[in-house]
Amino acid sequence: MIGNIVARRYARALFALGQKQGDKELKAYGEDLAKIISALEGTPELVRVFRNPIFTVAEKKGILKQILAKLKPGPVISNFCYLLADKGRLDCLPEIQVYYSKLLDEFEGIVRGEIVTAVKLADNMKQEIAGKLEKQSGRKVVMDYNVDQDIIGGLMLKVGDKVLDASIRAQLQILKENIKRGE
Template sequence: MIGNIVARRYARALFALGQKQGDKELKAYGEDMTKIVSALEGAPELLRIFKNPIFNADEKKGILKQLLAKLKPGQVVGNFCYLLADKGRLDCLPEIQVYYSKLLDESQGIVRGEIVTAIKLADNMKQEIVGKLEKQSGRKVVLDYEVEPEILGGIKLKVGDKVLDASIRAQLQILKENIKRGE
């Protein structure tokens, strides 16, 4: 919980700085943060080092310097990472990136969601679903598609904070509960 609050504060600070610089920089900061976090997820031992209190800030900065030299982010994001190292908050980078992405999506009017189906959807069906969701919400919708044969049929849709479970599996579960209650 505390890490989440800290991550939000740092993400908001970087976002506010990006807003002052303009939309181009705002997006560039997000891309740079995504690159850094992707590298950390690809090498989880680095994140463990950043979380480990045995390593001091200078040692962590040395590792960070090598990482940033390979990734070549913008100067502002690089300095931001060094600030996190000084404050002992490098372990919050993944959470900061997630919240920064949410802020960026909100500023651009984008809603992200996820759709789960039992079979792979055709591209025209995907476009039709996105089109209807954009029409309903009045915002740009970006969906991640996932296939789970376990849902048997139908769809599970999550957009923003709204969830629709119209899967056959869910319907069978409701029917089962009703039979148990004697309805």
């Protein structure tokens, strides 16, 4: 919980700095953070090193310097990462990136969602669903499409903090509960 609060504060500060610099920089910061997190996810040992208090700040900065040299982010993101190292907050970097991307989506009017179906949807069906969701929400919708054969049929839709479970599995579960209660 505390890490989450810290991550939000750092993300908001970086976002505020990006807003002062302009929309182009705001997006560039998000892209640079995403590249760094992608590299860290590729080698989870690095995140463990950043969390481990046995390693000194200088050692962590040395590792960070090598990562940044390969990825070549902008100077603001590089300095931001070094600041996190100095403050002992490098382990918060993944959470900072997640919250920063949420702030960026909100700023750009983008809503992210996920659709889970039992079978793969055709491209025209995906576009139709996204179009209807954009029309309803009045915002740009970016959807992830996944297949889960366990839902049997229908779909599960998650947009923002709302969930619609119109799967056959869910309907069968409701029917099962009703039968248990004698309804």
